Amino acid sequence: MKQPASASAAAPIDVAVGILMQADGDILLAQRPPGKPYAGYWEFPGGKVEAGESILDALKREFVEELGVEILSAEPWCGVEHVYPHAHVRLHFYISRHWRGAPQSLEGQAFAWQGSVQVAPILPATIPLLEELDKRRYDTR
Numbered sequence: 772m773k774q775p776a777s778a779s780a781a782a783p784i785d786v787a788v789g790i791l792m793q794a795d796g797d798i799l800l801a802q803r804p805p806g807k808p809y810a811g812y813w814e815f816p817g818g819k820v821e822a823g824e825s826i827l828d829a830l831k832r833e834f835v836e837e838l839g840v841e842i843l844s845a846e847p848w849c850g851v852e853h854v855y856p857h858a859h860v861r862l863h864f865y866i867s868r869h870w871r872g873a874p875q876s877l878e879g880q881a882f883a884w885q886g887s888v889q890v891a892p893i894l895p896a897t898i899p900l901l902e903e904l905d906k907r908r909y910d911t912r
């Protein structure tokens with residue numbers, strides 16, 4: 772099959788992204804492992820939605836695979852579309868305040884609980900969300 776001329780011409784890839792938020796507002800970030808595009812950049816855990824899978828199911832699967840964490844509930848927060856040189860992604864961000872298990876580095880990735888975010892660099896499409904998130908961190912629902 773003929774390849775699209777650029778990532779922007781390709782159909783967007785759906786990605787499920789989860790923000791674990793502790794009661795004190797701290798959020799979990801993970802560092803992309805070597806071998807992936809943007810290796811070393813920080814992101815919220817998640818990954819591509821597989822064919823026939825719901826976004827929430829993909830989110831739950833990725834958290835088990837990457838961190839050994841079982842998401843008990845998550846609310847959709849916002850969607851962001853971004854064209855990278857390697858892919859056109861449609862990011863579906865969820866916030867979860869209820870999960871089971873402490874995160875483990877199952878894919879060798881570093882991760883960090885952050886209040887105001889100090890780790891860098893952050894994936895470009897995720898940067899604008901950090902400011903918005905800061906406003907929600909102390910929402911105690």
Ligand SMILES: Nc1nc2c([nH]c(=O)n2[C@@H]2O[C@H](COP(=O)(O)OP(=O)(O)OP(=O)(O)O)[C@@H](O)[C@H]2O)c(=O)[nH]1
Pocket residue numbers: 786787788807809813814815816817818819820853855858860862894895896897
């Ligand atoms: N998980 C995650 N992905 C993000 C974020 N922001 C962002 O632009 N992305 C993009 O979304 C895409 C996620 O794909 P991925 O390669 O991590 O997904 P995956 O774990 O299923 O990868 P795989 O192909 O190795 O199985 C990447 O292009 C990544 O650059 C974010 O905050 N979290």
